[in-house]
Amino acid sequence: MNGPPPLTPAARRILAKDRATLARVISAVENRDPAIVPTLRALFPRAGPARIIGITGPLGVGKSSVINALLAHLRGLGRSVGIIAVDPSSPFTGGSVLGDRIRLERRPGDPGVFIRSMASRGHAGGVAAATLEVTRLLAAFGMDIVLVETVGSGQVDVAIREIASTSVVVLVPHLGDEVQTLKAGLFEIADVFCVNKADLPGADLAAKDLRELVSLAASREGWRPRIVTASAREGRGIGELWAAIEAHEGYLDAGEARALAERRRISAELLGLVTERVEREVAEALASDPAVGQLLDRIVRREIDPHTAAAELAPPARRRSRRR
Numbered sequence: 001m002n003g004p005p006p007l008t009p010a011a012r013r014i015l016a017k018d019r020a021t022l023a024r025v026i027s028a029v030e031n032r033d034p035a036i037v038p039t040l041r042a043l044f045p046r047a048g049p050a051r052i053i054g055i056t057g058p059l060g061v062g063k064s065s066v067i068n069a070l071l072a073h074l075r076g077l078g079r080s081v082g083i084i085a086v087d088p089s090s091p092f093t094g095g096s097v098l099g100d101r102i103r104l105e106r107r108p109g110d111p112g113v114f115i116r117s118m119a120s121r122g123h124a125g126g127v128a129a130a131t132l133e134v135t136r137l138l139a140a141f142g143m144d145i146v147l148v149e150t151v152g153s154g155q156v157d158v159a160i161r162e163i164a165s166t167s168v169v170v171l172v173p174h175l176g177d178e179v180q181t182l183k184a185g186l187f188e189i190a191d192v193f194c195v196n197k198a199d200l201p202g203a204d205l206a207a208k209d210l211r212e213l214v215s216l217a218a219s220r221e222g223w224r225p226r227i228v229t230a231s232a233r234e235g236r237g238i239g240e241l242w243a244a245i246e247a248h249e250g251y252l253d254a255g256e257a258r259a260l261a262e263r264r265r266i267s268a269e270l271l272g273l274v275t276e277r278v279e280r281e282v283a284e285a286l287a288s289d290p291a292v293g294q295l296l297d298r299i300v301r302r303e304i305d306p307h308t309a310a311a312e313l314a315p316p317a318r319r320r321s322r323r324r
């Protein structure tokens with residue numbers, strides 16, 4: 001390789017903080033438009049990995065409210081913030097099951113904020129892959145921190161956790177049964193617990209329960225989840241929440257944890273990209289390559305079996321390494 005790939009006009013504009021171009025390129029990523037790949041290639045070596053903070057938790061616990069409060073806190077510290085809201089439903093229908101969901105603050109005119117919602121459906125390469133790509137665009141655009149909101153249930157959420165450097169699970173006092181059902185999964189996800197709505201009764205008790213549970217659970221590779229109580233509504237506990245997140249980020253930097261996680265992310269990403277590519281190439285070959293047509297005929301005539309034929313069709317990279 002001789003130096004980074006050349007800048008495309010769109011890459012140049014994103015580095016120059018052009019918001020309209022960023023929005024357009026994000027849409028192209030969502031649509032998996034192959035024409036955008038040279039821009040993604042050009043930007044990749046030009047920005048380090050973003051700090052990706054996942055904010056997850058059950059419906060209506062105040063994730064968006066916590067993000068708005070964190071946003072104000074971080075802007076106060078002079079940090080720029082990208083926000084991605086991964087919506088399980090359509091991001092454009094508005095409203096929620098609970099009726100009074102809070103909207104993320106757009107802060108028009110503030111160059112240090114960029115907010116984007118992404119539908120969790122309809123991503124050929126998976127919502128986590130698209131989100132990871134968008135976090136890179138946000139980093140190239142100059143955002144220090146990316147906050148990702150997801151609702152804490154289901155596959156999408158699991159996948160997003162894989163790409164976050166720190167995962168915050170937001171809960172509220174008196175979750176009761178919900179916590180019981182979530183509990184098993186929660187401790188594997190949460191680097192930080194945020195008991196929100198601490199202006200309501202029971203928050204201290206909920207935090208105490210969590211603390212007990214955390215102390216019983218084995219520490220994960222040297223990190224014990226922190227527990228913070230907060231009221232996004234009153235703006236209380238938000239500084240403490242950010243301090244807990246930073247403590248986890250510091251832990252990642254102190255040892256090998258950040259590099260290991262980045263390697264895991266990229267290995268999952270490569271698996272997805274190669275699978276996508278192979279699927280497309282093989283589908284094309286099956287449809288139109290005469291040699292593959294003959295192979296199909298031979299299988300039909302029972303001259304060759306599908307397993308042997310599949311090995312013949314297998315991706316060149318694999319065949320190459322097998323030969324070694």
Ligand SMILES: Nc1nc2c(ncn2[C@@H]2O[C@H](COP(=O)(O)OP(=O)(O)OP(=O)(O)O)[C@@H](O)[C@H]2O)c(=O)[nH]1
Binds near residue numbers: 096199233
């Ligand atoms: N009392 C109290 N209410 C809060 C607090 N934070 C959020 N709420 C309320 O809880 C409701 C849901 O808040 P959101 O921020 O939309 O919660 P969410 O978790 O993002 O909701 P979904 O995205 O729909 O899952 C709103 O009515 C908020 O006003 C808080 O600290 N105290």
Ligand SMILES: [Mg+2]
Binds near residue numbers: 064065
């Ligand atoms: Mg929300």
